[in-house]
Amino acid sequence: MKSTTILAALPCASLLLLSFSQIVAAQTEDIPSAEAGALPTNNHGHGHSSRPPHHGDQKPNFLVFLTDDQDRRINSLDYQPLVQKYLRNQGTEFTNYFTTTAMCCPSRVSLWSGQFAHNHNVTDESPPHGSYTKFVSQKLDQNWLPTWLQQAGYSNNYIGKFINGVSPTLKQAPKGFDTAHWEPLVAPNIYTFYDPVFSINNGPLTSYKGLYQTDVISDKSVEILDTLAKNTSQPFLFVISPTAPHDEVWITGNGTLFTPPVPAKRHEHLFKDVKIPRHPNFNPKHNDKPSWVGTLPRLTESQVSALDDKYRARLQSLQATDELVERIIKRLEHNNQLDNTYIVYTTDNGYHLGTHRMYAGKQTAYEEDTNIPFIIRGPGVAKGKKSNAVATHTHFPATVLHLANLPVPDSLDAHSIPVLENKAVYGKDQPTEAFSVEFWSQAFMENTTARFDANTYKSVRLIGQGYNLLYTVWCTGEKEYYDLVEDPFQIKNIYKSTKPAFLNRLDALLNVLRTCKGPTCRDPWAVIHPAKPSSSSSSSSADKGHGHGKEHKNSVRSLKDALNKKFDKYYAELPKFAFKECLHYYNPTNEETAPRHTEL
Template identity: 45%
Template structure:
């Protein structure tokens, strides 16, 4: 009897423990992992060449096919994601000073209230590995240390864009480099170590992994000449994809140029030699992504080992897309082409459909509020955030701040279009534009207005490669709705970004979509709105240059309007950028001064290809402190166009 009672008691205790463990697992907040590449295309099929992405994310998760970057260049895009805002609200509109970079980010105090802080307040252990943003360097890595991270290992400039020079600052400590190591492999090893660390802790974790691949490589020649080249793959991947070519879609190097606003009309048909060079660039991009794909495999293997897989959301995306020959364009981004703005978004986790494709419309400024919603911390998201919550799960489908139903705007400010890998191929002509995208089951429209006064209107549902500009033949009924909607979205803030129709129809709650607004009873209503126009072509954001602005409502919650017009100091910096001949040779190449070049070489590059095999768990033995001379010598790398190669 005693043994029976003891046995029954033991069974009851085990049952109680089992229920308790299950209840704990159900009550525990989900972990969130965000894999964020640099310049990865979605429209040119790069995901198809990543077997682990296919196995773990495509087959076991959902692809959100209508996800967009609202500014197609890295620093503004990354800051917009971190803040949940459009670039016209962060006022980070460039990759370089005075309108972009880590120092401006801190001058505007944007790093005091952003995603990692919100997640920490939500009870999360926050971690970051890889590239943060331009101008985080050997000179300012701890001035200040990025806030909101329990643990961070950031790539530091001027080595961020050099594949075989892996230089990191850990938690704001003096940088170290990893001798003869491939940069993505170091990020891979650090990711593995981070997962082991965070999974041993009780708090739910957020881990952001941000490899630089497949961004182009920065190269500095013996004489100090600076240029970009193709991505450098790990040695073990250099032989792959020898016969792969850029998809030959109808808009790839067309016989007739059909995109003609601003500089587009000047682009000539690419010759066979250039096309082959572009194909090799494409192949090298795919090769560089293989080491990223290995990171994806390790993440899921570690989650499976720890038992955390079923309680973890894994996101995969990129800061912006990339174009290669579409509409005759040289390699790069920064345009309003779908190749540049439509970026990958793959999600796997509890409640996410397996092997599915979603047509939900979303943008990068929606990711931060979505992450925090998954973390159960909605109260920590400020009211000024532009983005809404993507309806990933049944619970999020009922969120009180959903994403904009079908529309968003794309913006850019630039005086020319940078052509990567081709020093003398920059396209002179303004690259300042506002683009409206409206996507639903019934229509898929692109409506653009350039600072030159030119217009574009494409119906991508019937013309997916934008081969026919319909603007001159479009009905006034349609164009005036699109233009009015762009008026709102180009300067929207907070809730007006999520529901722009409330501004256009303040007394009619029935109008929630473009289809609703197209009813003929609103024809007269839409004749009252001024059209979107620029006063002049500027390379920076200035509210008064971009008319009209509807109501004083749009002037609330601005990050820092005082910095929208350049100060005298900034004008001096701009004038230095304009005098490019002073820092370039007769071939148009920028020349890094000898003393700076010598500083750069204090972190030696290997003499041969690296990355023959992934790094093991003992990778930290390769870490070497960076020479103090490099840390203590202030260098303004941006003055030599260091970030002007398409960062």
């Protein structure tokens, strides 16, 4: 394979938005009607009416490149010229795409199940609360995207990292994947770049000692594609999941050891002068964060230097993935499959390096850990575009089903992503405005022995026309709130200086999203402000309960609508959410709400 010439990184164009604090300051009785920010009424989780291009009798194929712990916020995509050439330039990049639990196992299960972690309950990397063991024991593979596609005639194929815990004794393919092409990486060699071990089609383990993992995956992927191309009548899903740019992970007598990712030898010389972008939140002087993050001292010069080295190693390790993308797309074209294939490039979760004084890792609600790459190209997808539509891994199953013209279960926690719309989709065209970010496990810094217990939290994330917000309730009782329009790097926690009337709206929304299921996740405002069951002039008991009668019908479908001053008393009386203690697993009984002040 040849080395690549790296293109100079260019910063993404900033989206100009009106500051939300300006909107709050200008509250009046004349709040825009629901028309200004309505969620489409839909019983199928689609969120929009555009249909995929006509494929005749042939269903589209889906090919997914799924990397491991790849950042978006510190520019790794800009160092992948082939991803830019074949995906960014030939497809649409979704800049407001998120994981809702910044840890490999929970994130990957949400990607395939369409459920938030509080519903699928895989909340950690290892048993008893996470890993492939927990996934299998809960039979989560009986009703998820691969089984739905298989029932529609798809051949589903996988190579690379699945989720942590695929082991020599627990290596069988989950339901929905074809055992003819199920080749997961197997522990303890999932994260060893020059000694990968695969389980071959539910059969023997095969070691490739001395061969570079991504190159092995590339060779195997070409063989699988050539086999799939022989059956022109059967559509396929094919997932290609190298572990780059994840650290190498070694199980030792003294515990788990993390070491920087290893590039292919042909890429070791690259990026010698590159450093982590020094954004305002990189090792900041001021630290006002809650819980364990607020206790962190500034990183030392030697720690910063080590992080720069690690950043370079991550970029170097992604170059083989970059080459893999080109090779696979050219193979699709050679096999006459490219024009009928949707190709996705994404990762399981983001990664912080030195932000907010944190060393290296994930597991927080901050942008570096949750805002992740998502690019898609294929039939009907706009080329060379960026979309600000809000989406998460939980949206992915509905999206695939929609593009395949297949039924979308109403039980899914998220709408499909509007991948076929060549326009900005804030406001009334936006299927999703708010979602939850949630976590229950310890935090740890890779390459260190540091562990932090008080890392259980739930957040509400809101993005719409004029606002971009993060509100978090921690298990310690602390809270934080950021206006990312004015403070995109989440430097200043403005919770204490924000009007209680506004925070009451965020508390109400979080209280719905933290336990939502299906339709209530897709439209949480309908829970807080339910529509009247009929157009009768008399108020129903539900309306009397809210005290708003006819004026309440269909009047609140977005945060802007909810800010109408006439709802101030109503929101002030709604219960507030809190944790009882800092547990390392999801237990609904550990979550409580303070009672309403008065009976509504």
